[in-house]
Amino acid sequence: MQWPRFMRRPSNIISVPTVVESLPITKPGFSFGDPRQKVSSLERDFGSTLLPFNEHSESFVAPFPRQGENTELLLERLDELPRKMLVALYESKTPLWPNFLIHHAVGDGLNLQSVRSCMRHQGRGYTEAWCVLPASKMAKLIRGQKLSKPLLCGSSWQNKRFLSTAVDHQRTLAQLENTQPIEHVDRITVVMPHYDDEVLQCGGAMLQALADNTTVQVIWLSDGSRGVSSVDHQQSSQIRRAESAAAMAELGIKNTHHLGGIETLLTADDSICEQLRHLLSEFRPQRVHGVWWADNHVDHYEANLILQRAWPQDLDATIAASSLWQVMPPRTVVELTTQQHQQKMRALQCYKSQIDAVDYSRLSRHLDAFFASQYDADYAENFWHVPANEYFTAMQASQITARRWFG
Numbered sequence: 001m002q003w004p005r006f007m008r009r010p011s012n013i014i015s016v017p018t019v020v021e022s023l024p025i026t027k028p029g030f031s032f033g034d035p036r037q038k039v040s041s042l043e044r045d046f047g048s049t050l051l052p053f054n055e056h057s058e059s060f061v062a063p064f065p066r067q068g069e070n071t072e073l074l075l076e077r078l079d080e081l082p083r084k085m086l087v088a089l090y091e092s093k094t095p096l097w098p099n100f101l102i103h104h105a106v107g108d109g110l111n112l113q114s115v116r117s118c119m120r121h122q123g124r125g126y127t128e129a130w131c132v133l134p135a136s137k138m139a140k141l142i143r144g145q146k147l148s149k150p151l152l153c154g155s156s157w158q159n160k161r162f163l164s165t166a167v168d169h170q171r172t173l174a175q176l177e178n179t180q181p182i183e184h185v186d187r188i189t190v191v192m193p194h195y196d197d198e199v200l201q202c203g204g205a206m207l208q209a210l211a212d213n214t215t216v217q218v219i220w221l222s223d224g225s226r227g228v229s230s231v232d233h234q235q236s237s238q239i240r241r242a243e244s245a246a247a248m249a250e251l252g253i254k255n256t257h258h259l260g261g262i263e264t265l266l267t268a269d270d271s272i273c274e275q276l277r278h279l280l281s282e283f284r285p286q287r288v289h290g291v292w293w294a295d296n297h298v299d300h301y302e303a304n305l306i307l308q309r310a311w312p313q314d315l316d317a318t319i320a321a322s323s324l325w326q327v328m329p330p331r332t333v334v335e336l337t338t339q340q341h342q343q344k345m346r347a348l349q350c351y352k353s354q355i356d357a358v359d360y361s362r363l364s365r366h367l368d369a370f371f372a373s374q375y376d377a378d379y380a381e382n383f384w385h386v387p388a389n390e391y392f393t394a395m396q397a398s399q400i401t402a403r404r405w406f407g
């Protein structure tokens with residue numbers, strides 16, 4: 001079998017989808033539009049036997065609903081189905097939290113399939129993302145209802161964290177309201193878990209800020225010690241730090257800080273929170289760029305607990321959150337000029353040790369193209385941008401801070 005091929009460090013990913021060659025469903029019937037043109041695996045595996053859902057169908061296929069879309073009709077259909085009938089929802093216009101991934105040599109040109117491929121299939125081909133669950137559980141998931149226990153039914157369901165984290169993700173989407181435009185401020189701080197996150201997630205926004213005479217401070221929470229697997233931890237840190245210096249020189253940023261938390265084991269301990277609080281109190285940023293709490297990476301999640309704990313009480317600033325390992329639906333989109341995008345790509349190239357393992361250039365291009373697709377630009381970055389108190393309140397309301405992973 002040619003697949004699966006996992007990315008370098010799947011243990012850091014909170015919920016690792018199962019890579020399959022075909023969907024674990026039989027006799028699917030589609031609803032809400034014929035998906036064959038959009039989803040190659042359906043055409044390939046079911047061809048002309050894929051028909052609109054009828055009494056002979058053994059499973060139900062539809063697109064995953066967008067946040068804010070009216071889901072009444074879909075939920076009505078799901079409630080009518082036998083509780084255990086498998087429902088397979090595919091990723092189309094909105095990023096879903098997948099439990100299955102399918103690789104194809106030929107894609108439908110959708111940027112999300114290319115982004116998924118970079119994370120699981122080394123940047124080759126196109127990867128479809130699917131969420132497959134029994135009807136009763138799918139209805140609960142879409143309603144954002146907590147599930148009492150994980151679903152384990154046979155060897156194909158290896159992803160034990162999937163159900164609990166999928167509900168976390170679904171509930172968290174409901175909190176992403178009232179996003180604000182990104183406007184000029186005098187000082188911004190970028191707080192990122194890893195070397196390269198700052199370029200990937202807000203490289204373009206930093207360039208725009210710099211062009212606008214904003215002072216930019218960059219803080220990395222982790223030490224880069226686990227990012228280069230062929231050398232020891234200390235050497236890995238040195239390589240990553242040297243790469244970050246080159247990337248910052250490319251962007252023209254001098255104000256940088258390395259807080260030295262252990263990569264893949266970041267925790268909101270006293271030392272790191274004190275260091276961060278001190279830096280924020282001194283620099284007094286008006287906007288802080290960080291990672292979204294529902295990003296699918298252990299350190300990205302933890303970075304939010306650190307930021308919350310470190311946040312100085314008297315700091316009145318906004319938070320612009322972005323994501324990488326779980327694409328956030330478009331909120332405040334910042335369009336990049338061709339020149340800004342090229343400079344961002346040059347800065348990304350400085351992280352050679354990381355690009356050797358994952359095709360971050362392709363990932364970044366397609367991610368930024370996905371965010372630009374509704375706008376008059378080729379590339380854009382995406383942020384959920386709100387006052388810090390709103391951000392932390394929403395994080396609390398999403399209940400993700402009480403997250404308990406199964407398995």
Ligand SMILES: [Zn+2]
Pocket residue numbers: 193194197297300
């Ligand atoms: Zn990262």
